Amino acid sequence: MVKCFFAVDLGATSGRTILGYFTPQGLITEEINRFPNHLIETGGHFYWDIYELYRNIVEGLKIAGNKKDTEIISIGIDTWGVDFVCIGKDGGILRQPYAYRDPQTEGAPEKYFKRVPRNEVYELTGIQVMNFNSLFQLDTLRRNNDSALAHADKILFMPDALSYMLTGEMVTEYTIASTAQLVNAHTRKLDSQILKSIGLNEKHFGRFVYPGEIIGSLTPELQQLTGLSAIPVVAVAGHDTASAVAAVPAANKNFAYLSSGTWSLMGVETQAPVINAETEALNFTNEGGVEGTIRLLKNICGMWLLERCRINWGDTSYPDLIAEAEASEPFRNLICPDDKVFDNPANMEETIKKYCKDHNQPAIETRGQLVRCIFESLALRYRQVLENLQRLSPNPIDVLHVIGGGSRNDLLNQWTANAIGIPVVAGPSEATAIGNIMIQAVAAGQAADIASMRQLLSHAIHLKTFYPEHKETWDVAYLQFKTITQ
């Protein structure tokens, strides 16, 4: 019997379940199922379908349960951050969760800061201000007299809500509550003052747990449906970015990471929150990580730009698009990836073209030019954020670890190295699921800590290093980029 961990990893565009286990030489993983996750637009709002996500997880459990010679030790769920469901007194889900790209939170932070000063909120939470933080979503629902919130007995974040559907147990996991902007960065618990400011208290949340704690075990209903036994569901780092950062194959402390997927999350790992006037002005976040660490990072709009363009491009593969970009003229068009216009436009391709036109750049004529514009702009934005990080980080930064699906893009990795002037180490591409499995392995007593597993990973996983090239050309382009973003 091979003893495996079952990881559920849900992102904004797709989800997957993975079986994995560690050997003295490294890590063995097997993808069990992969499925799309859709933004559902109706009545002027955007939602996720939590029941469909649940159905796909159960499907994965059934497949894994049918595997001969495999025993599942535990299950762990991580998802994107900030979204949640309201649970009624009878235990039912009161409405499908709103998706964080829903426009209802536009201007929400400003409204909230009229009642609670912005600097006080930042000092308490250390979290970057983004419209969609759960704090502002909840405040928006409160202002709108939302019926689900009005009847909510409990509020559960996405990973906790899905764990609840698997076990019947309600918890609030630390990393996912932290990115919600509801946790005090110093006490690492829900902040009662913040909760009070939106008419809530600790009772509205499940038992507070940290990564590695057991949530509950599979319900009898699910045991019957899947043929599995009462397997424990473990709280991993419920926030996908926290699970991904756990899996950075770093040899020592002197690194920055870029978790590259729908978002590009660039940051460093620190032992304590870094909350000061500069981090506040630059809107850096201090999100909770595993084993007491803090993720000092910034959200950069990442592959979302390309994912949205691809919707209109049929079945074109990433390698084809990358080849077209490589064959196009360099630095012809540049955008600021974090401009608000790219948040959730009806047509991303047209929005990028219009942005270039409005900034007096040559008209984008080919798909290759468009993809090149996205990649070069991202690489230059990475440099801009890294320069700030180098000033804010308590440790020197010798290398950038690129992890997540985007780390498979050799061209972007090379351009990133060129732009930032330090080596880029790419991989693992399934960092989030691996981090999820690592936390389950530590919880099961199979490993002492995350540091030892990172060491194991750094030897066991094939990593690619990219060294900076063409410094002068990229320096010139960076100056050009800065004129757009200022």
Ligand code: LFR
């Ligand atoms: C990445 C991520 C980011 C979070 C964004 C929205 O998947 O979790 O960390 O800021 O999605 O939730």
